[in-house]
Amino acid sequence: MLAAGCTPSDASPASASTPGRTASASAPADGPTPGVMTLFKDSAFNFNGLLALGASGYGAAEVGEVLTAVNAINKAGLSAQTYTETFRKLGDQLMGAPQGSKPGTQTTRFRALRAAQYYGQALFFVLGTDDPGSEEQLYKAGRGAWDKFCELSDPAPVKADIPYGKTPLPVWFFRPDDSAERRPTVILTNGSDGQNVDMWTYGVSAALERGWNALVYDGPGQGQLLFVNQVVFTPRWETVVTPLVDWLAARSDVDTGKIALTGLSMAGDLAPRAAAFENRIAALVAMPGVLMPWLGFPPEIREILTPDKAKTNNIWNKEVVPQLPPSAAATLKKRFEPFSVPAMLDARAGKMFTDFYTPATLIQSLDITNVVGRIKMPTLVLDYDDEQFYPGQPRQMFDKLTAPKDYVKLTRATGAQLHCSPMAPQQHCEVVFDWLQEKLRGR
Structure with missing residues (x-):
């Protein structure tokens, strides 16, 4: 199975x-x-x-x-x-x-x-x-390679640690120049397994070319917070984004009326969640729109989870794990580590995690179906031909939005198909930033 x-x-x-x-x-x-x-x-x-x-x-x-x-x-x-x-x-x-x-x-x-x-x-x-x-x-x-790249940039991005619970959020604030001009700014949110370099490809470079500032950060379950600080994802992503907006709002080189938020991959769930509660965001882009990350897992995996923790883990450890081929085991270790420190540490030790219930419940709690209606700012929902992980969810999110909204599907006709358009990030950024500039013009 x-x-x-x-x-x-x-x-x-x-x-x-x-x-x-x-x-x-x-x-x-x-x-x-x-x-x-x-x-x-x-x-x-x-x-x-x-x-x-x-x-x-x-x-x-x-x-x-x-x-x-x-x-x-x-x-x-x-x-x-x-x-x-x-x-x-x-x-x-x-x-x-x-x-x-x-x-x-x-x-x-x-x-x-x-x-x-x-x-x-x-x-x-x-x-x-x-x-x-x-x-x-x-x-x-x-x-280290990313930091070397940033160090040699001109101007180098401003590096800071923004307070968040017990573990600060590392941020890199890119600017087109150091003139202190007030500029529109985009907060770029990574997904469940991307790295900072992916944010360069999916936003920073395009932002700088258009005269925008761009903020890159590691949130819980990502980058430094996951691999070093051992902090996993939170379903309350507004608690992550609000401190970032506070920090940006205190800067003289940020046009506080033109702060946009994007979310790539699973962050197509995280960014809309934050925007539903953070009204200082002027425009939102979900890339793609994601309502329920748990549905991105195969049904055979989801069926393991029951309301009873002991029963769930008994099924997992006695019926499932012994039958897993090595490649499937490695996949599941990778999939679950951003949601469970014990799962991550077990994986690093070459073992399969034994508590399926806790991380599965956390993933399930990322469901934003009932909060999308709170979003007030203009929102762009991206979709892709042959979307593999969240098929149908972008359109479902678009239909639930009550804010001013647009829906764009990137297609195989220009090689932009598949989750996040891996073969066409330049087309991807053109769509996103043309829309952002149009929506924030005149604000």
Whole structure:
């Protein structure tokens, strides 16, 4: 049952798909996703590879580097081990000196950005390797590359730690220049398994090109807060965004009437939740619209959860876990770690978590169906041809909105299909920022 529930229809029985950034991306010509480039026969790895390839449009990858890594992985035999080792090695190479003359600042800067991408690629599958305990170290390598890129930017983003409970939120505030001009500002919210470099691809670069400020941050369940501070997701995302808005509102270079909020992947649930309670947000973009993240899990997984914790965990530990193939086990470890510190620590120790009930209940609590009606600001809901994780939910969110609203579906006609348009982030950003500029014009 679990093998079927964790495996996309176009993958082999031993391959398991993962959420947020991983999906059924490889398909035959007459399948549901025609036109998708096949880098790997396994759809989970293929989707992540497509994200890396697409990021090259914003300098966060290099086509030749990605395709060379793909060839090396396929030649060695595709697995979490070969994927992680290959991309980790590529990140290490880029953080070292290039061949030839001494690198200039811009060379070092963008090599660090690409390294952050490749470390992120490796991090995504590390729990399925023979060294899952290196997860935190690999995250820190990617974070170090990101910080190097930021340090060498001109102007460098303002770094700060914004109070949030017992663990501050790390933020990076990008500006087109240091003139202190009051500018529209976008708060970029990552999903359940993205890294800071993804926010460069899905918003920062596009914002700076258009004269906007952009705020990148790690919230609970993300980046530093997850991998280092061990803080998991919260269903009350307004408690995360409100301190960010407070911080922005105190700055003289922010036009407080033009603060926008975007949410990528599962943050298509988080950002609308925050906007329902934070009225200083002037415009909202859900990419895609997500009402119930729990429905992004296969029904065979959801059926394990019962109202009784002991019963649920008994089913999980005695009936499910013993039957899981290794690839499905690795997938579930990855899927559940942002919602459970014990699950994350068990995964790093090479073990399967034993408490299914607690993280599953937390994921279920992210349902925002009954709060979408509170949203008052103009809202753009994105959808994608062949959306894999939340099919139908963007349209359902759009229908429930009572605020001024627009719905846009990115399509396979221009290669922008699949969750978050992995092959077309530039098209993605064009749609988002054209809409934002139109809605905030004259405010």
